[in-house]
Amino acid sequence: MTTAFEPIVLGGKRLASRIAMAPMTRSRAYGPGAEPTELMAEYYAQRAGAGLIVTEGIQPSPVGQGYPDTPGLHTTGQVEAWRTVTDAVHREGGVIFAQLMHTGRIGHPSLLPDGLVPVGPSAVAAKGQVYTHEGPKEFVTPKELGEAEIRQTIADFAAAARRAIEAGFDGVEIHGANGYLIHQFLAPNSNLRTDAWGGDTEGRIRFAVEVVTAVAEAIGSDRVGLRISPGNPFNDIAEDSPGEVYGALLERLAGLDLAYLHLMEGPDGDLTARLRKAWHGTFVLNPFTHPDVTGPDALALIEDGSADMIAYGALFLANPDLPARLAAGGPFNTPDPSTFYGGDHRGYTDYPTLTS
Numbered sequence: 001m002t003t004a005f006e007p008i009v010l011g012g013k014r015l016a017s018r019i020a021m022a023p024m025t026r027s028r029a030y031g032p033g034a035e036p037t038e039l040m041a042e043y044y045a046q047r048a049g050a051g052l053i054v055t056e057g058i059q060p061s062p063v064g065q066g067y068p069d070t071p072g073l074h075t076t077g078q079v080e081a082w083r084t085v086t087d088a089v090h091r092e093g094g095v096i097f098a099q100l101m102h103t104g105r106i107g108h109p110s111l112l113p114d115g116l117v118p119v120g121p122s123a124v125a126a127k128g129q130v131y132t133h134e135g136p137k138e139f140v141t142p143k144e145l146g147e148a149e150i151r152q153t154i155a156d157f158a159a160a161a162r163r164a165i166e167a168g169f170d171g172v173e174i175h176g177a178n179g180y181l182i183h184q185f186l187a188p189n190s191n192l193r194t195d196a197w198g199g200d201t202e203g204r205i206r207f208a209v210e211v212v213t214a215v216a217e218a219i220g221s222d223r224v225g226l227r228i229s230p231g232n233p234f235n236d237i238a239e240d241s242p243g244e245v246y247g248a249l250l251e252r253l254a255g256l257d258l259a260y261l262h263l264m265e266g267p268d269g270d271l272t273a274r275l276r277k278a279w280h281g282t283f284v285l286n287p288f289t290h291p292d293v294t295g296p297d298a299l300a301l302i303e304d305g306s307a308d309m310i311a312y313g314a315l316f317l318a319n320p321d322l323p324a325r326l327a328a329g330g331p332f333n334t335p336d337p338s339t340f341y342g343g344d345h346r347g348y349t350d351y352p353t354l355t356s
Contacts, residue, residue, distance in 0.1 A: 015051035029071035035081035048094030057101025060160035066103025086168030104181030105142035171223035179235025229264035
């Protein structure tokens, strides 16, 4: 029987355990350059005991930013600033992947430079609000991406992945979940296109496939993971029957030999089991435990073969040394809900408060 405290090889790196830190937006890249800060280096180094750290979402281009003070990987200054973070984690013996997140229609023009506006697969506004420095604002109708702009966005992901490796990251995770740009292409209510980038299942998975393929070609497939959240309604996504789309997506990606698939699970456990069976590589699971945060009981999912790794979100905020506490059976600090922002399964029901 495999346990959570046994090593696993991922992206050519031997991880000390099968406990991952899930990506969680912290909005601490203060200043006009969207560059990581010393506070961020300290934060990640404190959690280097994770088998794998996946960072907060990092925008691959200026227009990919959807929240205040989130970091980027599209300038030389950002690369240099991220190197202080990766160096700090590596000094503590940790392994860290950069999560590349283009928010698409989720955002607001006030968050973007140079007159940019949010973009999406179709000119369909999401219902709801986004937090800005001026307070909550309604989502706007995004600019529909043209063919050349789609190609440029794919290239932006690949360029950001190369910058991530230059900055010292051990790999990257592509964010295809939670209602952001890749998820918007996958979902029928946000992708109304009738061209080759929409319409049927093959069209709606095309953007995800081409982004993942481009990133894999840029840095090597063994350093690339993908995060998905089938059926997650966060950010006004509607997927009534996600099994067909995500089954087709995994089938198309099977030949790339990616580092891992990271599933943010919804309430449909049967779909999780089907995707687990369909994916022959490393399967990282952020289990659905609503209304509770993911706790120590989730480690049994590794023992029974449901997952190869378990990703913890909120519990890592309150317990920087979480793997050691899990191994010892506690004690655990109780997470403060006011500090959640883009963490684990809570995106299914709540819009978290923007505080850090």
